[in-house]
Amino acid sequence: MSTQDARYRGLIPLLAACSAAGVIGNFLLLPALPDIALTYGVPTPQAQLTVTIYLVAFAIGVLFSGPLADRYGRKPLLAGGMLVAAAASAIALVAPDFSWFIVARFVQGLGAATGVTVSRATVGDLFAGSEMARKIATLTMAMVAGTAMSPYLGGLIAENLGWRNGFWFLFAGSSIIGIAILRYLPETRSQGGADNSFGKLWRESLAVISRPVFLAYVIQAGMVYALFLVFISVAPFVMATSLGRPPSDFGIYYLFLSVGYFLGNMYVSKSRGRLSATTMMTRGLGLQFVFAVIALVLALMGYVDPIYVFAAQFPLCIGQGLALPNIMARGVGLAPGYTGVASSVMGFGQIALSALCLQLMSFAPVDSWIPILVFCVVVAAIAWVAALLLQRATEPQAQIS
Numbered sequence: 001m002s003t004q005d006a007r008y009r010g011l012i013p014l015l016a017a018c019s020a021a022g023v024i025g026n027f028l029l030l031p032a033l034p035d036i037a038l039t040y041g042v043p044t045p046q047a048q049l050t051v052t053i054y055l056v057a058f059a060i061g062v063l064f065s066g067p068l069a070d071r072y073g074r075k076p077l078l079a080g081g082m083l084v085a086a087a088a089s090a091i092a093l094v095a096p097d098f099s100w101f102i103v104a105r106f107v108q109g110l111g112a113a114t115g116v117t118v119s120r121a122t123v124g125d126l127f128a129g130s131e132m133a134r135k136i137a138t139l140t141m142a143m144v145a146g147t148a149m150s151p152y153l154g155g156l157i158a159e160n161l162g163w164r165n166g167f168w169f170l171f172a173g174s175s176i177i178g179i180a181i182l183r184y185l186p187e188t189r190s191q192g193g194a195d196n197s198f199g200k201l202w203r204e205s206l207a208v209i210s211r212p213v214f215l216a217y218v219i220q221a222g223m224v225y226a227l228f229l230v231f232i233s234v235a236p237f238v239m240a241t242s243l244g245r246p247p248s249d250f251g252i253y254y255l256f257l258s259v260g261y262f263l264g265n266m267y268v269s270k271s272r273g274r275l276s277a278t279t280m281m282t283r284g285l286g287l288q289f290v291f292a293v294i295a296l297v298l299a300l301m302g303y304v305d306p307i308y309v310f311a312a313q314f315p316l317c318i319g320q321g322l323a324l325p326n327i328m329a330r331g332v333g334l335a336p337g338y339t340g341v342a343s344s345v346m347g348f349g350q351i352a353l354s355a356l357c358l359q360l361m362s363f364a365p366v367d368s369w370i371p372i373l374v375f376c377v378v379v380a381a382i383a384w385v386a387a388l389l390l391q392r393a394t395e396p397q398a399q400i401s
Contacts, residue, residue: 008045014185015122016142018078018115023143024150025085025112025170028284030232031155031250032163033237034240039163040098044237048362051233053102054109055226059348061113065141066344067202068167069118073189074125074340075181081114082178086171093167112174117347121340124332125188133277133329137268140325144265148258151232152251159246189340208334208345217331218346220285222322223351223383224327227288229354230361231313237324237366239306246389253310260314264321277326284326287319289380296373304369316380323387351390 029036029050037047061081070076077229088108123135157166208214225249232254239245239253268280275283295312303309331346357379 011122011126012138012184014177014180015119016139018082018119018181019139020115020143021082021085021174021177022058022112022115024173025108026058027150027232028154028157028166028170029163030151031236032158032166033233033236035158035163037087038124040101042098044366045362046098048233048358049103050105052359052362054105054357055351056228057106057109057356058113058116059351059355061110062117062347062351063344065114065117066099066121066340066342066347068340069114069121070189070340074118074122075187077114077183077294078118078185079181080179081111081118082174084108085109086174086178089167089170089174093164093171102342108170113347115177117343118330119221120328120343120347122188124340124343127400132333134269134271137265137321137325138330140238140321141262141265141269144258144262144321148255148262149251150255155249155251197390208342211334213390214331214334214342214346215349217327217334218349219353219386220281220383220390221324221327221331221346221350223379223386224285224288226322226354226357227292227351227379228257228261228317228320231372231376233358234361234364234366234372235306237310238369238372242367242369243303243304243306245306249306253306256310256314257284257317260317261321262316264323265325266321268322277330279397281323281326281330282384282387284319284322284324285380285384288316288323289377289384291316291319292373292376292380296370296377299369299373309369309373316376325382373379 033047033050036042036050037044040047065077065081085108088104088111092101092104092108095104119139120136123132123139127135153169154163154166157163157169184237235253236250239250264284271280291312295309295316298308298312328343328346332342334342356373361372361375364375
């Protein structure tokens with residue numbers, strides 16, 4: 001291994017921490033949503049707005065952070081975003097009313113968005129093809145390992161210390177990551193004279209968006225993430241209102257999902273070309289659909305204990321872990337030289353679709369598993385059909401191997 005390769009590989013843990021910070025900021029609060037509703041005296045749909053507004057801000061941040069990183073560099077965007085997220089966490093900690101809390105969550109989402117987008121763009125600067133997919137899988141695997149405990153930790157904090165104290169954790173984590181970026185992360189953006197004017201970046205964004213193949217990848221990524229996000233956002237309410245379970249119970253069951261996703265990512269990161277990216281993507285989405293159907297059938301048959309629902313979600317998440325890194329790598333790979341733009345556009349579409357689905361599902365009943373499991377079947381079917389059509393359309397083309 002060359003000295004340069006060793007240096008680049010050493011960046012992966014820091015980039016993974018950047019990615020993890022964005023999702024931990026949301027997942028830590030999930031078990032506490034019922035408590036947030038009680039604290040501020042707001043109904044359930046309004047409490048879930050704390051998740052949706054974070055996602056909206058996250059999507060906006062994702063959309064702009066990639067082009068800005070292509071224009072000004074990776075390092076300033078990553079460090080600035082983490083420090084903004086830290087400041088917003090401090091504001092949320094002391095927010096006197098729900099309006100202030102929502103504003104803080106919006107700013108927090110804007111800052112944290114840079115971690116996901118710019119870390120992927122940095123990987124795109126350094127690696128290509130199947131190696132990029134494996135590195136993205138490694139980032140995601142580390143991210144899932146870091147976020148697996150956050151709902152459980154959030155539940156424990158909510159029960160024993162009060163849900164607000166979770167923001168101390170977010171403030172400290174974002175601050176440490178931001179300082180580490182300033183100290184250790186080299187600039188990876190190419191300085192080879194590429195035209196990085198805003199006009200060029202805008203034209204490149206339009207060119208990427210206009211490609212049907214790219215849009216198909218965005219739909220697939222959006223449906224995968226929407227299924228995951230909506231399920232883990234609605235499940236705490238179903239468990240609390242229908243089954244009388246405490247917040248920490250959801251955190252324990254969430255580990256099923258995290259381990260499944262982790263295993264799927266691990267296979268991708270270790271695959272070394274045994275299966276093509278398209279094959280892993282299609283099989284992963286097929287696995288997601290099959291077990292979404294199984295979970296719904298079990299609930300319709302009366303098996304409503306969380307152990308049955310989450311047991312079916314476990315292989316479903318393995319499928320997601322197989323599919324999503326390959327979807328992201330193929331999408332980002334469509335814009336060589338402008339990986340920040342591609343990462344931003346793809347991430348924005350993914351998160352915007354998820355936020356829309358989440359807000360729509362916030363009006364569904366939470367006294368039963370059936371509405372959320374029907375939703376899972378529908379979006380899993382859309383993702384799988386999109387993958388099959390895309391595979392048929394691109395079969396003559398070279399695959400990432």
